[in-house]
Every structure is written in C-alpha cells, then in structure tokens.
Amino acid sequence: MENRRHNADTQDRHTSTAERLPANIDHAGVVVSLERFVVRKYIYPALLKPHLSLDFSDQFAFRPSGSTTAAIVAVLHTVRSMLADNDYVHVFSFDFSKAFDTVRHASLMSKLARLEIPDSIYNWAVDFFENHTHCTKFAGTISAVAVIHASVIQGSALGPASFIVTASDLHPIHERNRIFKFADDTYLIVPGVNTDTCQDEIQHLQTWAADNNLKLNHGKTKEIVITASRMRAPPPPRPDVERVSSLRILGVTVNDKLTAVDHVTTLLSSSSSLMYAMRVLRAHGTPTTSLHDIFRATILSRILYAAPAWSGMCSAADRARLESLLCRGKRLGYCADDVPTVADLFDTADEDFFHRVKTNSNHVL
Numbered sequence: 001m002e003n004r005r006h007n008a009d010t011q012d013r014h015t016s017t018a019e020r021l022p023a024n025i026d027h028a029g030v031v032v033s034l035e036r037f038v039v040r041k042y043i044y045p046a047l048l049k050p051h052l053s054l055d056f057s058d059q060f061a062f063r064p065s066g067s068t069t070a071a072i073v074a075v076l077h078t079v080r081s082m083l084a085d086n087d088y089v090h091v092f093s094f095d096f097s098k099a100f101d102t103v104r105h106a107s108l109m110s111k112l113a114r115l116e117i118p119d120s121i122y123n124w125a126v127d128f129f130e131n132h133t134h135c136t137k138f139a140g141t142i143s144a145v146a147v148i149h150a151s152v153i154q155g156s157a158l159g160p161a162s163f164i165v166t167a168s169d170l171h172p173i174h175e176r177n178r179i180f181k182f183a184d185d186t187y188l189i190v191p192g193v194n195t196d197t198c199q200d201e202i203q204h205l206q207t208w209a210a211d212n213n214l215k216l217n218h219g220k221t222k223e224i225v226i227t228a229s230r231m232r233a234p235p236p237p238r239p240d241v242e243r244v245s246s247l248r249i250l251g252v253t254v255n256d257k258l259t260a261v262d263h264v265t266t267l268l269s270s271s272s273s274l275m276y277a278m279r280v281l282r283a284h285g286t287p288t289t290s291l292h293d294i295f296r297a298t299i300l301s302r303i304l305y306a307a308p309a310w311s312g313m314c315s316a317a318d319r320a321r322l323e324s325l326l327c328r329g330k331r332l333g334y335c336a337d338d339v340p341t342v343a344d345l346f347d348t349a350d351e352d353f354f355h356r357v358k359t360n361s362n363h364v365l
Contacts, residue, residue: 035157038124042117043161048362051114054168057364061183062160065363068250069353071182072309074365075249078178078189079226079258086192088227088234091254093247094205095220099184100159101151103166104213105129108152111165128158150213166212173197173204182250195235202241222247226256252310260313264321271299271325278334292336295329304345308353311346319343 044064047056056063060071075091082089096102112125132148152159152166163183170186172179174197178189188205190198209216218240224247225234237243246255246262253263278291286294303322314322322342329335340348357363 033157035128038121039157039161042121043115043158043165046115046117047164049116050168054111054114054165055171056164056168058171058179059164059167059181060364061181061185062164063364065356065360066182067364068182069306069309070357070364071180072250072252072306075180075187075189076254076258076309078180082176082189082191083226083228086228088192088225090188090190090192090195090198091224091226091247091249092188092190092198092202092241093220093222093224093249094186094188095217096184096186096209097215097217099214100154100163102213102215103152103163104150106149107212108162108166111168112162115165125158125162129153170205170208172201174201177201185250187249192234198238224254224256226254226258250306252306254310258313259315260310260318261315263310264314264318267302268321268325270302274298275329275332275334279332282333288333291334295335296339299325299329300335300339300345303342304349307346307349311350314346 047063050056060066060068060074079089079091108129109126113122132153133145134148135145136143152162160183164181167181167184167186170179170181172188174194176191176194177197180187180189186205188201190201206216221241223238223241223243224245225243227234246253248254253266255262278286278294281294282291303325319342326335326339326342330337330339339345357365
C-alpha cells in the first residue's frame with residue numbers, strides 16, 4: 001500500500017511545497033512550521049478515524065486534549081471498575097529502551113499509509129524520513145557515513161506524532177485486558193479473573209516490540225497488584241517482573257490500596273527541599289513577590305499536578321498535611337495570603353478539567 005501511494009505520482013513528490021500544500025500561514029499572519037502544519041491539518045484529524053488495525057483511543061500523548069492527567073484518570077478508573085468484580089487487578093508498567101531512537105522507518109511508513117491522509121502528505125512524510133545519514137568526527141578523523149533507517153527526529157513537530165502512529169497497533173490480545181499509553185510509557189491492566197493471561201500479554205508485547213525494532217527494558221518493568229477490601233490472596237510474584245507495593249504512574253505515586261498517602265508523602269518530602277531553597281533565596285535578597293512566584297511555580301504546581309486524578313484518594317489526614325504545608329508557606333512569607341485552601345484548589349482543578357472533557361466531543365476521555 002505504501003509503495004503504491006509513494007509512487008503514484010512521481011512528479012508530485014518533486015513539486016514545490018507551495019504547489020502541493022495550502023499556504024502555511026495562520027489567521028494571525030504568523031508563519032508556522034511546515035511540519036506543525038502537516039501534523040495539525042492532516043495527521044491529527046486522521047487519528048479520529050483510524051484504520052481498523054490501528055487504535056489511538058488508548059494513547060494520551062502527543063494528540064489534541066491528551067495529557068498525563070487524562071491518562072492517569074483513565075488508568076485508575078479502569079482499575080476501580082475491574083475491582084467491582086475482581087478481588088485484585090494487575091498493573092504492569094513497561095519501559096522501552098531509547099524508544100524514540102529505534103523506531104524503524106519502514107514500519108512507521110506502513111502504518112502511516114493506513115491513515116486517511118492525502119497521498120501528497122504521505123509522500124512528503126516519506127521524503128522527510130528518507131536519506132538521513134550520520135558520521136562521527138574524532139581527533140580529526142571522520143568515520144564512514146551511515147544511512148539512518150530508524151528513529152523519529154526528536155525536536156521535530158512530526159516526530160512525536162510519528163511515534164504514536166508506530167504504537168497504534170499495540171493492543172491486548174485477551175478480552176477484558178486493557179493497555180494505556182503515554183508516548184512510550186505503557187501500562188497493561190489485567191483483572192484477577194484473567195491472571196492466567198499475564199504471560200501471554202507480556203510475550204505479545206515483547207514480540208510486538210521486536211517486530212517494531214524496540215527493546216523492552218526488563219529492569220524497569222514493574223508490577224503492582226491492587227486489591228479490594230474483600231480480597232483473597234493474589235498469586236505469587238512472577239520471577240521475571242519485580243512486584244512493588246507502590247508504582248509511579250506518570251509522576252503520581254499509586255499504592256496497592258489506592259490511597260494517596262504515598263503520593264502526599266512524596267510531595268511533602270520534595271516540598272521541604274524547595275522550602276529550604278526558598279529560605280536561601282530570601283537570605284540572598286530575593287523580593288517577597290518573587291518568592292510568591294517561585295512558590296506557585298514549584299510547590300503549588302507540584303500539589304496541583306494531575307490533581308483531578310488523585311485528589312479523590314486523599315483522606316482527611318492527607319489533606320490536612322497538605323494544608324499544613326500551605327499554612328507554613330504563608331507564615332514564612334513564601335506563599336501569598338490569597339492562595340485558596342487545598343480543598344478549594346482541588347475543587348477548582350476538578351471543575352476545570354471535567355469542563356474541558358464535557359465541552360470537547362473529541363476529548364481523549
């Protein structure tokens with residue numbers, strides 16, 4: 001399919017960009033990059049109506065309305081839904097070594113060809129990835145030139161979109177199991193009733209990785225078994241995957257009881273170090289208004305990071321610990337007095353997040 005499209009009109013491939021594409025000028029008259037224009041105008045819309053073999057509904061990175069907050073909400077909602085009918089749920093966290101550097105161009109083009117994009121855009125993408133070379137110069141000696149047949153170009157607008165196209169055909173192979181992705185961060189969720197399928201799913205993921213020139217980092221692969229209150233004993237740990245009692249999912253620490261105590265403890269620990277740094281800054285003459293800005297940009301932003309996903313797991317004691325941190329910041333002059341309480345901050349974050357979900361029919365959630 002990709003060869004047919006690539007060779008459909010050789011002349012078209014070599015005409016100027018202006019002849020093949022609409023003018024890449026936005027409404028404000030600001031020139032935007034051609035790559036970004038192609039991604040926004042053609043790639044993103046194509047993700048909404050993918051080929052049957054591709055699925056972007058489980059991908060939360062590098063697409064409109066995607067975010068770590070949405071990804072964590074989806075993961076935790078799925079776990080809780082499974083716990084309604086299961087005593088426990090397996091959550092596996094997978095890491096690919098140098099994922100962006102190893103994407104095979106041939107595999108990427110094969111999947112890109114299945115998207116509903118104009119042939120001229122597909123051919124432009126092929127040209128974009130073709131004929132890249134690399135050599136190394138050391139001590140005045142230059143190595144032979146090597147042709148690059150893999151990697152998405154980091155720092156380019158097309159690179160991130162290309163990676164999620166590469167990952168779009170990675171699906172669970174057993175009914176009820178789910179996979180969630182945020183770029184190369186991949187989470188497999190298996191309900192207790194499907195425990196016997198864990199090995200099949202892990203083997204399938206390894207096979208998929210090998211087929212796409214990716215390598216699974218076994219040292220960073222983790223499993224957490226989240227349990228319900230009525231649980232029966234989960235199966236023993238696997239010999240090839242480390243089982244942990246808490247797992248950091250996209251920056252939020254989730255424990256096997258689905259409480260926020262571990263995440264709040266982590267927040268307070270990092271905030272203590274930041275408070276010390278602010279004390280040093282004040283000692284060196286940093287104005288109070290600047291300290292308030294720093295507090296908002298560091299401590300407050302950490303508290304609010306992905307808050308709609310985890311604030312509901314906070315106990316009264318957890319919220320009291322966070323409120324104590326804010327009060328301490330205000331007392332020391334690091335935090336502005338008009339900063340709302342933790343409860344109000346969480347409520348506002350929830351309202352803003354779910355308003356965006358409700359008012360966008362194409363939101364990832």
